Amino acid sequence: KFFPRYDSPYTVIDTHPETSNYTLELPNSPNTFPTFHSSELKPHFTNDCSLFPLHKMAEPQPVFTNQVFKSILFKTLSTPVDVTMDTNTSYNGLAMD
Template sequence: MHQLLVLEAQDNLILAKINQAFHANKSRGEEFVYSVGDKVLPSTRNRRKELKAGDPSRATKFLPQWIGPFEVTRANPSASTYTLNMPSHPRLFPVFHTSQLKKYHSNDDKEIPVRAHLRPPPLQFEDGTEEFFIDRIVDEHKTRRTSRYLV
């Protein structure tokens, strides 16, 4: 009698595990399989501390969400982990789970001309004044009515 109860409890546990796995996997998408040589972008979500270590004055919320691209050097699809070639980031551990990777799509203007970053033509003034393109504003000084910029 005792063995029958134990067997019934074990069967119920197995059925509960199957049911839980079914419901947990309903919301999960297909895992993308990468091969050696593919270019991927790793997520910085769990690695913000390592990225911020180089510049402590930098705000964490302004760090990029994805870095790279990096090349896959070793693939382990059974464990869903991939090793990346990351020579420029020695503080980061180079092994990532599939959920932390995104496929890199290069911006090839020949393949996808819509994505081309076209520069606007320079402005032409009738009075012959010169125009300068500003790379960045280094400093700003405001007085009552005017602002002066160091570029």
């Protein structure tokens, strides 16, 4: 709760050299004051994949909206399935009716 937190890199909108403050673009943070002192900021260094190939960020998974999910579900449920039972199959447990 009281530990310093460093989130993802943000874009610097304005600088205030007389006070060493920076105004950042903070998306989706309406309750946070966007001006910070330089001592509270860290520089962002992008990953060099040639030096650290295993540190590559994972690709985000696709986001499904309700409409896309419903269409995938409808296509899956409306696809006919051929079910055949092999009579020579042995089962462990209860018999199938």
